[in-house]
Amino acid sequence: MMTTQITINGSSLEVTANPARRLSDVLRDDLGLTGTKVGCDAGDCGACTVLLDDEPVNACMVPIGRLNGHTVTTIEGLDASGEVQTLQQSFLAHGAAQCGICTPAMLVSAAALLRRNTEPTEAEVQDALGGVLCRCTGYRKIVAAITAAPVPFPVIPAAPSGKAVGHRATRVDGLPKLNGRDIFGADGAPADALVASIVRSPHHRAQFELGDLEAYVDNSSGLVAVFTAVDIPGNNRFGVIPATADQPVFAESEARFRGEAVAMIVAEPGAIASLDLEAFPITWEPLNAVMSTEEALDADAPRIHLDRPHNVLTRGLVQRGDVDGSLNETNVIVEGEWSTGFIEHAYIEPEAGHAVRVTDHLEVSVSTQSPHLDRRALAEILDLEPEAIQILPTSVGGGFGSKLDLSVQPYVALAAWKLGRPVRLTYSRPESMRATTKRHPSQMKVRLAASPSGKLEAMDFEGTFNTGAYASWGPTVANRVPIHAGGPYIYPSYRARTTAVHTNGPPAGAFRGFGVPQSTIAQEGLFDELADALGMDRLEFRMVNALTEGQPTPTGQVFQTGVGFRDCLSSLRPHWERARVEAAEANANGPPFLKRGVGIAGMWYGCGNTALPNPSTVRIGLRNDGRVVLFQGAVDIGQGADTVMTQICADSLGVDMAMIVRIGPDTDTTPDAGKTSASRQTYVTGNATALAAASLRAKLLDLAGAAADAHIDPGADRLVVHDRGNKRTVDLRTLPADDFGLVAVAEATYDPPTTPLNENGQGDPYAVFGFGAHLAELCVDTELGTVRLVRITAAHDVGRAINPTLVEGQIEGGIAQGIGLALMEEYLPGRNENLHDYTIPTIGDVPEVINILIESNDPHGPYGAKGIGEHSMIPTAPAIMNGIRDAIGVTIRDLPATPDTVRAAFLRSL
């Protein structure tokens, strides 16, 4: 240990610690300054940025021992001094913080910039923030917030009464994200919590034998316990879909993927850092691993799960019409094959949480997208009643689908339950990448037929999806893709078949779009080839074939309203024409090795579960102090559910947003609002919120004996109702109240009207589809194969934008992930398990975004609203790929289009 005198946030502190410890760990664990986040411990993400002697540094790479006499400033210090107040307001007003995990680092970096440059240009902002990764926002609103910050930004006014829906309300949960006080998965554990660490397979497939665990515990100082499969009280199986639950908490004799858990070590908090997991007593016998779907489907391949012949998890099918008959010589036929790889979610917050046992009640605080699913799974694993377990979701530092599955939950729960002491677990970045789900790698074969006049006649789609070692959401991908594979276009004949195949890769699960981003790359890519073969303008070809109201989708579903796809396409028409002219001019006048290109792609996406029940329940009450209490169980993972539900609640109830307080999400107190997935929260939980609010309004009017159109005005301890000139006042303190102080409560459930699909995939799988189209303008350096994006124009039919700022944030964030999918991301197990070899877009990689919001006013959505979370990323990668093809004249079919891939494609085209 070493004692150093450090000035931290203006106070001189004596810090005694192991001198090699990272400054970030000391700030967080010893000093409680958890506003400094840890995302990688390797200088790759920048989330731990603090000012060291006034200069931004990664606190994860600074040894505490060298700081004697130095000055450290964290977000808490900048907040307390008021230095970043304008910046914080500007971030709020611009919607520059979504999940908030990178926000402290963004603010600290921006503060350092603004100290020496009060009016930075966009390029200067990018240079200053280039070292802080954000996976949610797409960076554009961050840049806007900082370039606007020198001028005190006008605070967004509160929504006028009754007009919260459609207002650019600032996030109701925004402030803690800006001052470092938000509590994420790794932030809230009690100081004395034991620390868990997981022993994982270093092999893609291996048998193992455990050694003398008792001796290991006895010989390791500070080690409290080791747990393995034999310690699971209930079922050593979990999975988000009960019928295919197949993943063990701890492998029993064979590990099926690199990163699979085999044991857990629990140690005293001070001891874990010096524990050497290499010394854990286990012997491995590596087995032949099956890494590709071709190998897995081979008749001689080892079976990864004995009950799944040919390693096939499931198949999906949607068909109508006569596909084979349409693929004849009277039509124009094109075909192609595409492939994509594993994609890592790369949220900046690695999985984290802790559990505390209070007698026979287990409290699990965890970063999760699906608290009720977590509770059911843990009950099964621990052999407890669900009611014995309380899931307390922390703020979620990015989810994008992977935090729907269990990660740390069973480990902290098991250890806390068995040991009776609080237990915490935070995944390291490599562990997060190895152990958790990925986007499915895909191999897709597509054939399209169109009449010589340019009308689509048929699509034949065949997709093989690598679902990895365990099922996770593999069935969902296999079922959703066949419905969406054709895009929002009219097909007289259609056939889409999918197969989800097990390999010894990491489990592939849910990731923004459930397979549709992959299939859209193939479909929209082949559309350009078909349009060219037909001699048609690529946008016009899409317009001619666009799905419209009254026309059947490939599942035979017919919408009479709410299909805004043609409006999306036509809104892009002027941008398309301008961009094409600009590209032609640039290509005529610029250096020959630079080729400009323009790409367009459409999309659609059904909101909510596919042809399955998908209810959300919301409870709203009036408290006896005059506050409206919204029991809001839709986890806000940064997308803005807390704000959106508050806006909907305000207008449906007829009160100001400021009167509403939120409780939850918490499985003990908030009703089940389902999981934050499938772009369902605004639509499904939003509807439940509107229904509950309307029901409460009726009760309150009844209480006051007022007419349905009366204005209600809750105030301190009273409810005032203005009814046609009469003012009635109800003293809330005189009314009987429940445990929460509520004097009136209403609860409502909404479940989308869908129907099951028949054996040909025919039916009404979703009540609401969102539509969109992106236009990508880019420049290819043909000598190096690098792609520079110039601009993305994004048109989306969002039904109704409950909060346009949040909607734009979803779109820009989706675009950034689409850019990664197109140009740089592919997870290779064992090769790039960190955020420097696995690269995601930085602030310099997302170009200008022009947002066009189309409001088609959906008949099912609350106030006409549809989902947008996943929709936004689906057309980006196809638009970019089509733009590259436009620039260099050759289709890249195997993603990502890294510089070597683009260069090779260009050379082939010569």
Place this chain on the structure above:
Amino acid sequence: MQVGASGSDYVIPASLAEAAEMLTGGPRTILAGGTDFYPALVEKPPTLPVLDLSDISDLRGITAAADHYRVGAMTSWTDLVSADLPLSWRGLQSAASQVGSVQVQNLGTIGGNLCNASPAADGVPPLLSLDASVELVSVRGSRTMRLDQFLIGYRATALAEDELLVAVLVPRPPEGSVSSFLKLGSRSYLAISIVMVAALFAFENGRVSAARIAVGACSPVARRLPDLETALVGRSIDDDLVAMVAAHHLADLSPIDDVRGSGSYRSDAALTLVRRAVADCVRQS
């Protein structure tokens, strides 16, 4: 543990002499900026005892002597970017400004970059083009070694166990030299080089009087291209110097396939970048 006691696990000497003395007690990990040290420890505790150089103030900064510049080993990338230096340093300054991120540039040091000896070390090609040497110190004395002799292989240097790299020595380049640095990465920031090229040119009476071109991330250690340099020196500035760059000039490179790109792509991209770096220098002439 006692701070500074030579037998302890983590020592922070206040002088070079003290540091050299501490290294006589057995091998230590030398901790400079920490930007390579900590990323290597994401899932494991440090193995060797550490010697922290941060308290030796005369290891940081750039000083000019009559015939050379001396860059202290603990000089950060940010120090380099913000220093007022002649055009011949522009390549190195450009490389420094493209290292990782501002946060990394504030911590990472030139000495650490050289001792870590990554094939993709951003400081190496520009320093090779500057004909840099390194100064090594131990209790046995000090020695100076050309950088291309110091870097002996993939993550390997000629540094002895008891030695410290204390400075980089850069001879004053020919009058009027210009330089260039081009980095090819897969994204705008936080990029590890796929290929990088540094060039330094001097021109006299309308002819190339010096040409020093180095390529990084295409061999275990970044390399100069002596055949190309010979081919270019003496040429008229009015010749098409760019067109003289040919694939065979890069024949000694041995790029590998990795997650950032294939070996054949690297060769191809290196040729393009060399041509562009030559063009950039000609433009500045």
